[in-house]
Amino acid sequence: MGSEKQGFIWLSGLLFLNIFVLSTADVHYYEFSLQESLFTKLCSTKIILTLNGSFPGPEIRVRRGDTVFVNVHNHANYAVSLDWEGVTDTIDGSNNTIQPGRNFTYNIELGDEIGTLRWHATSAWAAATVHGAFVILPVATEDYPFPAPTSDQTIILGEWFREELTEANQTITPGSADAYTINGHPGETYGCSN
Numbered sequence: 001m002g003s004e005k006q007g008f009i010w011l012s013g014l015l016f017l018n019i020f021v022l023s024t025a026d027v028h029y030y031e032f033s034l035q036e037s038l039f040t041k042l043c044s045t046k047i048i049l050t051l052n053g054s055f056p057g058p059e060i061r062v063r064r065g066d067t068v069f070v071n072v073h074n075h076a077n078y079a080v081s082l083d084w085e086g087v088t089d090t091i092d093g094s095n096n097t098i099q100p101g102r103n104f105t106y107n108i109e110l111g112d113e114i115g116t117l118r119w120h121a122t123s124a125w126a127a128a129t130v131h132g133a134f135v136i137l138p139v140a141t142e143d144y145p146f147p148a149p150t151s152d153q154t155i156i157l158g159e160w161f162r163e164e165l166t167e168a169n170q171t172i173t174p175g176s177a178d179a180y181t182i183n184g185h186p187g188e189t190y191g192c193s194n
Contacts, residue, residue, distance in 0.1 A: 024065070024139060024140070024141065025063075025065040025066050025067065025139075026062070026063065026066045026067075027066065027067045027068075027069070028060075028062050028066060028067070028068045028069070029069050029071070030058070030060060030068065030069070030070045030071070031071050031073070032051045032052060032057070032058065032070060032071065032072045032073070033051065033052050033053075033072075033073050033075055034049065034050075034051055034072055034073065034074045034075060034076045034080055034098070034130070035049075035050060035051075035052075035053060035075045035076055036048070036049060036050075036076050036077065037049075037050040037053050037055075039055055041160050041179065041181075041185075041186055041192075042160065042162060042178060042179055042186060042190055042191070042192050043191070043192035044162060046162075046164060047164075048128075048129040048165075049076055049078065049080070049121070049126050049129050049130050050129060050130065051072075051130055051132070054184075055129050055184045056129075056131055056132045056133075056156045056158060056183065056184050057119075057130060057131060057132035058132055059132055059133045059134075059135060059154060060119065060132070060133070060134045060135065061135045061137070062110065062135070062136055062137070063110075063136065063137045063138065063139055063140065064110060064111075064112065064113065064114050064136055064137070064138055064139050064142075065110055065111065065139060066110050066136075067107070067108070067109055067110070068106075068107075068108040068110065069105055069106070069107055069108075070082070070105065070106040070108065071103060071104075071105040071106075072098055072103060072104055072105075072106070073103040074098040074099065074100050074101065074102055074103065075100075075101075076100060077100055078100065078126065079097045079098060079099045079100065080097070080098055080121050080122075080123070080126050080130065081096055081097045081098060081121070081122045082106065082119055082120070082121060082122065082130075083119065083120055083121075083122050084106070084108055084117070084119050084134060085117050085118045085119065085120065085134070086113060086115075086117035086118070086134075087108055087110065087113055087117065087134070088111060088113065110136060113136050114136050114137070114138055114144075114145065115135075115136060116133055116134070116135050116136075116154060117133075117134040117135075117136065118131060118132070118133065118134060118156075119131065119132055119133075119134050120132075125165040126165075128158070128159055128160075128161060128165055129165075131156070131158065132156065133154045133156055135154060154183075155182060155183060156182070156183050156184070157180065157181070157182060158180070158181040158182075158184065159177035159179070159180055159181065160177060160178055160179040160180070160181050160186055161176070161177055161178055162178045178190075
């Protein structure tokens with residue numbers, strides 16, 4: 001009888017611990033609008049695909065173990081799908097292509113991932129402008145697996161192409177960028193920088 005009571009207490013404690021751990025995970029909702037936007041870089045203006053009108057796209061900032069829903073509304077003229085680099089449990093099959101005028105909600109269940117990852121469009125021509133940071137912090141009650149940073153600044157490296165990049169014109173090859181960007185801006189060595 002005593003061992004049954006101890007087993008019940010142990011099982012109850014384990015159940016409580018699981019509920020406590022699961023209750024510390026949050027659910028986050030992001031709304032992304034895929035659209036065509038005018039951007040000026042390297043002294044010329046062109047239309048590029050963006051999410052929420054920004055280049056690079058919006059940052060996703062969550063904690064380890066959280067659930068993330070990203071609802072993407074496609075207001076552009078091209079079908080696009082997104083990929084979540086480094087995230088192992090995306091419940092969507094990242095192969096889902098979002099047709100113009102439609103939307104799709106990605107369901108991302110985070111496990112042990114931690115650090116700064118990247119999300120991007122799956123096709124090379126769209127990924128040139130449709131990409132952003134996916135920052136996964138440790139759970140609030142735990143430490144980083146390395147010395148804790150004293151400040152936090154996300155840096156996104158990218159490329160800029162003068163030519164129009166479209167689904168029909170996929171001419172992106174390694175080393176063919178006209179400029180490299182840091183957080184969407186080419187450096188001063190390219191001229192016409194802002």
